[in-house]
Amino acid sequence: MQRIKKGDTVQVVSGIDFGVRGQVEEVLNDWYIDRHDRRVRRNPDGDRVRVEGVNVRKKHKKRTQSKGGEIVEIRAPIHISNVMLVCPSCQEATRVGFHIEDDRKTRVCKRCGSSIDKTS
Numbered sequence: 001m002q003r004i005k006k007g008d009t010v011q012v013v014s015g016i017d018f019g020v021r022g023q024v025e026e027v028l029n030d031w032y033i034d035r036h037d038r039r040v041r042r043n044p045d046g047d048r049v050r051v052e053g054v055n056v057r058k059k060h061k062k063r064t065q066s067k068g069g070e071i072v073e074i075r076a077p078i079h080i081s082n083v084m085l086v087c088p089s090c091q092e093a094t095r096v097g098f099h100i101e102d103d104r105k106t107r108v109c110k111r112c113g114s115s116i117d118k119t120s
Contacts, residue, residue: 002027003085003096003107004049008116010083011093012054017078021086022052028077048077089114 004010004024011021030046031039055076063069084093087109095110107116 004080004083009086009088010049010051011086012051012078012082013084013093014082015055015078017054020054022054024049025052025075026050026077027080047080049080049083050075050077051083054078085116087111087114087116 004027006024006027008024009021010024012018026049028046028048028050030043030048032041032043034040052075055078056073057076059072059074061070061072085096085107086092087094090109090112092111094112096116097108097110098105099108099115100106101115108114109116
């Protein structure tokens with residue numbers, strides 16, 4: 001189970017966007033690939049997240065016959081170690097633990113001990 005998922009609110013803990021909070025748009029997992037183009041195991045150095053409003057870059061699009069050139073803002077991914085999950089109950093950036101409740105593994109806030117996952 002992943003510690004940070006799509007839709008979670010996270011806070012940036014290092015880098016130029018330090019302290020900025022945003023919602024995770026995408027989690028990008030990296031894999032080691034063998035010579036037969038099969039996934040062998042996860043590469044933790046390549047795990048990245050794309051966060052709303054964080055690490056915004058400008059990309060220059062080339063002019064085409066039908067359209068002129070333009071400058072587009074894109075959100076580049078940042079490494080997953082540079083963000084911390086914000087607990088929905090205590091509103092603090094926290095580490096994530098795991099507990100097994102009713103034969104289900106759930107994420108738990110290390111600060112206040114409350115469950116992070118929505119139980120339905």
